[in-house]
Amino acid sequence: MVWPPEPTSEFDWSKIGFSITEVAGHVETHYSRKEGKWTEPQWVTDPYIKIHGLAPGMNYGQQCYEGLKAFRQKDGQIRIFRPEQNALRMQHSASFICLPEPPVDHFLKCVHLAVANNATYVPPYGLGAGMYIRPLLFATGEQLGLNPPTDKYTLFVYVIPTGVYHGTHPIDALILDDFDRAAPQGTGSAKVGGNYAPVFRHAEKAKNMGYGITLHLDAKISFPSSSSLTKYLVMEM
Known part of the structure; x- marks a missing residue:
């Protein structure tokens, strides 16, 4: 198999927007305060997640996220724009709301896996389009009280192919x-x-x-x- 694979031909890339496009899957990794470590990144094909309705991430907004992009280059290779900086910013955000801070190398591992397994959805070079990457971290353990923090947390990494969000012209x-x-x-x-x-x-x-x-x-x-x-x-x- 030639790597990276060519962009999929299942839709018209010239009309790609910023709507949700179904891709091959996403990545999940879990953290337990009791064990003090993250699990190995898991590849999940179902875009829907199952968590308890009383998870702090659902009730108290104990969540943070990132946004970065991957682009196909002229030589066909795929590059992710400065992911290390997004990893550091996620650590910064997590520190504000008592979430475990994903190590930079673990964050990058999850992001790279999500992009690699969805490589056919990275748009062709020259269109101004790219693959939007959405790491999402929140408390997924069941807990109604505010203190102490829950034991379960999950980092998800979703991706979708996207065009230019607001177009290429100035906006008011x-x-x-x-x-x-x-x-x-x-x-x-x-x-x-x-x-x-x-x-x-x-x-x-x-x-x-x-x-x-x-x-x-x-x-x-x-x-x-x-x-x-x-x-x-x-x-x-």
């Missing part, structure tokens, strides 16, 4: 001056779900008004501190 942003995305000395620097869910209603409002993204101000309501995109440009007129 709605500046939110009536909502604080994160509090001073809070979790704003962590990639935790609790930072994102409250923005949904504002994002819906922005969309209905014709704006592509929301732009959030700092604690003094004076300067943009974050947005629903990774990068933005501020021009003083």
Whole structure:
């Protein structure tokens, strides 16, 4: 078998968007506080996960995630963009919400396995498209109380082929001056779900008004501190 394999021909790559596409599977690895170690990464073909309804990750938002991409190169090889930095950021996020911090090498092992086993879903070179990689970490043990932390945690790594999220042209942003995305000395620097869910209603409002993204101000309501995109440009007129 030639590695890496060619992109699958099952759909039109020129029309790839950012919707969920079914791929071959995802990766899971589990952590137990009692044992103090992670299990070997497991390959799972079912995209649905089974956890207890009283897991802290479901009830208290004890979860964090990452987002990175893999791209097919001109020579056909597949490269993942700076995954070590995403591993470190996940450790940073996990430290905010009492989750076990995945070692960098273990994080990379899981990511590489997920990409390798879904290599046919990495888009062709030259389209601007790539494979979006979503590592997701949360408390999966059953526990209703807030203390002590649960014993069971799971790191999942999902992937989907994607196009350019907002296209290749500039988009207008709605500046939110009536909502604080994160509090001073809070979790704003962590990639935790609790930072994102409250923005949904504002994002819906922005969309209905014709704006592509929301732009959030700092604690003094004076300067943009974050947005629903990774990068933005501020021009003083």
